[in-house]
Amino acid sequence: MTTPALTHARVLRSEWHKLWTVRSTWTTVLTAAALLLGVGILMGATYTSDGGDSDVDTVVLSLYGSQLGGIALAVLGILVTAGEYATGMIRASLTAVPRRAPVLWAKAAVYTATVFAVSFLTALLTFLTAQVFLSDTDQAASLTDDGVLAAIAGNAAGVTLLGVLALGLGATLRSVPGAIGAFVGGVLIVPEILGMLPYEAMDTALRYFPTQAAGALGSATPLAGAAAPGAALLALFLWAAAALVVPAWLLRRRDV
């Protein structure tokens, strides 16, 4: 038997165990997958070539459900961090790992791996299922077409990084309803309102806001008025990183 001691790998193992031993994880993950697949099938089944959606990117069309599913996964991110403050579990977690920061990194890592894997696999399945209906329309496409696989992966990366942003908000605000409000209000709605303002510079800046950047990642063909995928990925990555660095800094200083 090895001597008991704290290691980063063990904290990671602990967070993995925590993630899968509460029902809310299963509920949110399965809800997100069902929404993505369900909306995808709906889009495919109801599509007609002369319905006016011919200019919509095929991957974007098939994965419309990722916006709804993404909210369920963002809620999971918030539960992973803020949920521990709601239940008091955080006191047990930080007594076991009194250096604190490793707990946050482990949570983010476990969440990222899980959500990306689930999102990517479900998106693949959804795309292929939607193609069963779309194969005889002008939206017929295959995984080997230019940009399709990258867009499916990009969609999953977008959903994942938005979720990490939510996880970080949860760790910062330490309140589940507070963080859900901040995510829906600050991340989903505020950019829409800013977009209505009649300033050119605002439109350019908005391309790099989280939801817009995530949207740009999930299209096989370049979207009009969107950032290039590489720049969008970088922007979204920086948003997510900032959303983790702030609570990591606060975690060191605040009382539990």
Add this chain to the structure above:
Amino acid sequence: MIRAENLTKRYGDTTVVQDLGFTVRPGAVTGFLGPNGAGKSTTLRMILGLDAPTRGHATIDGIPYAAHTAPLTRVGALLEARSVHPGRSAYHHLMALAHTHGIPHARVERVLALAGLTGVARKRVKGFSLGMGQRLGIAAALLGDPATVILDEPVNGLDPEGVLWIRTLLKSLAAEGRTVLVSSHLMSEMALTADHLIVIGKGRLLADTTVDELVRTSGGASVKVVSPEASRLRSLLPGAGFTVEAPDTLVVTGPDAPEIGRTAAAHGVPLHELTPQAPSLEQAFMALTHDSVEYQGAPA
């Protein structure tokens, strides 16, 4: 071994803990006693690094808690507030904590059995009674087989059998050479379990002493006297304090039983009863903390 030095915690203008210094030694049960709101939980949280002291510091075996490479094997703690996800089972809760230190599955089963939770280990904590929740907290505290055990109000919510279990457990942990610090606002409970006492009130140290010593120094003993000539006896004992319990019953403070007996014999006062009374630990505690009770009931 726990050592606190000049431990101080302020929230804005309110000082919750002030210049608290004490040492908790291994091999004994140390009671950490004080009225509600005295700063006990805050002190314990500072020892565990959950709250940062405004001033001063606390160490476990010479270094701060957070500096240990395997903290759960040095200190096991039961905190006052519940620290469990209600949707997780007792087993998975403990396993999640065990994973952080690579503590094996067998140890988790062991502490579950020790706390009497084996039968409900796979049930979600949501359905646990207060007492079962306390037992789970104690199982978590013992998970790392720690050299120091800190329990904040462990008997809260426990049934008589559970209280007895805690008493026996605390004594056996101390007998194994561990450092045991137990907080309580109930003196009577500490009287039965603690060897040593640290008493605080309004965040300040009031006493760092043994149970016997506390009783001895807290205003002394009294003598119960029953005599048909009680009022005459009173006049024969100038300088003594009296409480009249009944027309023929006095509680005398000041002179001890032999002195009262001699005086009564010399003046031919018949005595039906002459009983020395030690003050209860409860009274000693009340006397000590009277001025530092945070929430005092006003007379109606």
